[in-house]
Amino acid sequence: MQNDLFPLPETLTAALSGQFGPRFSQGESTRLQHGRDESVHQPMLPQGVVMAENSEEVALTVKLCAEHGVAIIPYGVGSSVEGHVLAPHGGISLDLSGMNRILDIHAEDGDATVQAGVTRMQLNNALKGTGLFFPIDPGADATLGGMAATRASGTNAVRYGTMRDNVMATTTVLADGRIMKTGGRARKSSAGYDLTRLLVGSEGTLGIMTELTVKLYPIPEAITAAVCTFPDIDSAVQTVIQTIQLGVPVARIELLDPLSLSAINQFSKTSLAEAPTLFFEFHGSPASAAEQAETVQAIAGELGGTDFAWATRPEDRTRLWQARHDAYFACLQLKPGCRCFPTDVCVPISRLAECIAATNADIAQVSIPIALFGHVGDGNFHLVVLVDPENQAEMDEAAWISSRVVERAIAMEGTCTGEHGIGLGKRKYLVQEHGDVAVDTMRAIKMALDPHNLLNPGKILPATKAGCAASA
Known part of the structure; x- marks a missing residue:
C-alpha cells in the first residue's frame, strides 16, 4: 500500500517543492486520499501529490517526472470505480481539481x-x-x-x-x-x-x-418524468426495447430492481414501490413531451406496467432523479463497511432482455447481495456486488459473477464496460473483446506517445509475457 519500492529522486522532490511550495505534498494523508477511489481495489499510494492550476504547470510537472523516469497519475475527484487513479508503480499524483476555471x-x-x-x-x-x-x-x-x-x-x-x-x-x-x-x-x-x-x-x-x-x-421547452412498475424484470426490459425500436425520442430510461429500490427508500426516505421499475424522462415541446409519455404509457400497459405516475414540476423531477443518482451509495448501506465490486456491461438493445435474464439466474446462485440497475435505454446496466474485500469467499463469488456477465455481454457483441472504463479491473477482458491485433495496435499507439510508460502505468493494457513497457 505504501509503494516504498518507488522512492522519489531527491532532485525531483527538490524541484517540485521549489516550484509548487505547499501545492506539492508528500504527507501520508494526502497521498492516501489520492491513492484510493470508489473501487474494490486496495489503496495504492503515490509518492507525492502536485496540485496544478494551469496547463503550463501540468507540462512542467510532466517534464520533470519524465526527466527522472517517474510515473504520473492524473487525478480529478476520485470517483472512479475501476482503479484509474491508483498508483501501482508509485510516482506523482497530478491533482487537476484546482484547474476549475x-x-x-x-x-x-x-x-x-x-x-x-x-x-x-x-x-x-x-x-x-x-x-x-x-x-x-x-x-x-x-x-x-x-x-x-x-x-x-x-x-x-x-x-x-x-x-x-x-x-x-x-x-x-x-x-x-x-x-x-x-x-x-x-x-x-x-x-x-x-x-x-x-x-x-x-x-x-x-x-x-x-x-x-x-x-x-x-434546455427543452418541456420536461416530463414518469415512473412505472412491472410484475417482473423481463416486462420492464421489453418495454424499453419496444420504446427504442418505435423511435420514441426518450431522454432517459432507467431500470431499477427491487433490491435497488429497497436501498433507495431507506437511504433517500422515499416510498417507491419495491418492484421492477422504470424511470423515464421526456424532452421537447409541451405537446411532444406529453405525446412521448402517452406512447410509452401505452407500451408499458400492454406489458403489465402499472402505476404510471407523471412528474412535471421541477422539484418532483429533481427528487426522482436524485433518488436514482443515490442508488449506488444507497446500495452500499445495505451492507455497512462493504465495498462495491462493479460491473457495467452494454449489449445491443435486442439482446438486453436475454442478457439481464441470464444475469439474474447467476445472481440467484451467489450468497452476496447484488443490486441491478442501469441506463437500459442504450443497453447498459450495472451490478452493484457488495463484498468485504477481506473475505476471500465473497471476493471469489464477486469475481465469478463479474466474469459471467462480462463474457456473456462480449459473446452478444457487446462490451465489458459501457461507461466505467478499463482501469485496473478489466484489463484481462480487452483481448477477448477486441482481439490480439486491435490490442497490439493500442499498445503500439501507447509506445509511440509514451515510450517510457510514465502516464498512468498499469491501466487499460493487459500485461504481456514479454514484459512490454507499455503493459507494466
Missing part, C-alpha cells in the same frame, strides 16, 4: 471551453440564464477531464450520447511535457487523424487533458 461560453455556438477540473454541476450552474445545459450526467459530480478520460456517459446518453460525442477539442500535455491542441470549435472536420477521439477514453495513458471544449444543448 470556465474559460469561455459561446452561447451562440452552443459550446464551452473549460479547464479539466471543472465539474459537470459547476458548468451547468454557470450556464444558468443562457438557455443551455451540458447533458452528460454520470451521477457523481465528476470533473469533465475525468469524464472525458473514461469516456463517461450516464442517464442522458440515450438521447445526448457520451463524452465521445460531446468533446470537440482538447488541450493535452504529452508524456514529454509538450502541449498539444486537438480538434476545434467547428461542428465537423475532415482534417487529419481524430486525435480528440483517441484521447477521449484513454484514461490518462496517452496524454493529460487540461482543457476541453464541449457541446452544449438548448
Whole structure:
C-alpha cells in the first residue's frame, strides 16, 4: 500500500517543492486520499501529490517526472470505480481539481471551453440564464477531464450520447511535457487523424487533458418524468426495447430492481414501490413531451406496467432523479463497511432482455447481495456486488459473477464496460473483446506517445509475457 519500492529522486522532490511550495505534498494523508477511489481495489499510494492550476504547470510537472523516469497519475475527484487513479508503480499524483476555471461560453455556438477540473454541476450552474445545459450526467459530480478520460456517459446518453460525442477539442500535455491542441470549435472536420477521439477514453495513458471544449444543448421547452412498475424484470426490459425500436425520442430510461429500490427508500426516505421499475424522462415541446409519455404509457400497459405516475414540476423531477443518482451509495448501506465490486456491461438493445435474464439466474446462485440497475435505454446496466474485500469467499463469488456477465455481454457483441472504463479491473477482458491485433495496435499507439510508460502505468493494457513497457 505504501509503494516504498518507488522512492522519489531527491532532485525531483527538490524541484517540485521549489516550484509548487505547499501545492506539492508528500504527507501520508494526502497521498492516501489520492491513492484510493470508489473501487474494490486496495489503496495504492503515490509518492507525492502536485496540485496544478494551469496547463503550463501540468507540462512542467510532466517534464520533470519524465526527466527522472517517474510515473504520473492524473487525478480529478476520485470517483472512479475501476482503479484509474491508483498508483501501482508509485510516482506523482497530478491533482487537476484546482484547474476549475470556465474559460469561455459561446452561447451562440452552443459550446464551452473549460479547464479539466471543472465539474459537470459547476458548468451547468454557470450556464444558468443562457438557455443551455451540458447533458452528460454520470451521477457523481465528476470533473469533465475525468469524464472525458473514461469516456463517461450516464442517464442522458440515450438521447445526448457520451463524452465521445460531446468533446470537440482538447488541450493535452504529452508524456514529454509538450502541449498539444486537438480538434476545434467547428461542428465537423475532415482534417487529419481524430486525435480528440483517441484521447477521449484513454484514461490518462496517452496524454493529460487540461482543457476541453464541449457541446452544449438548448434546455427543452418541456420536461416530463414518469415512473412505472412491472410484475417482473423481463416486462420492464421489453418495454424499453419496444420504446427504442418505435423511435420514441426518450431522454432517459432507467431500470431499477427491487433490491435497488429497497436501498433507495431507506437511504433517500422515499416510498417507491419495491418492484421492477422504470424511470423515464421526456424532452421537447409541451405537446411532444406529453405525446412521448402517452406512447410509452401505452407500451408499458400492454406489458403489465402499472402505476404510471407523471412528474412535471421541477422539484418532483429533481427528487426522482436524485433518488436514482443515490442508488449506488444507497446500495452500499445495505451492507455497512462493504465495498462495491462493479460491473457495467452494454449489449445491443435486442439482446438486453436475454442478457439481464441470464444475469439474474447467476445472481440467484451467489450468497452476496447484488443490486441491478442501469441506463437500459442504450443497453447498459450495472451490478452493484457488495463484498468485504477481506473475505476471500465473497471476493471469489464477486469475481465469478463479474466474469459471467462480462463474457456473456462480449459473446452478444457487446462490451465489458459501457461507461466505467478499463482501469485496473478489466484489463484481462480487452483481448477477448477486441482481439490480439486491435490490442497490439493500442499498445503500439501507447509506445509511440509514451515510450517510457510514465502516464498512468498499469491501466487499460493487459500485461504481456514479454514484459512490454507499455503493459507494466
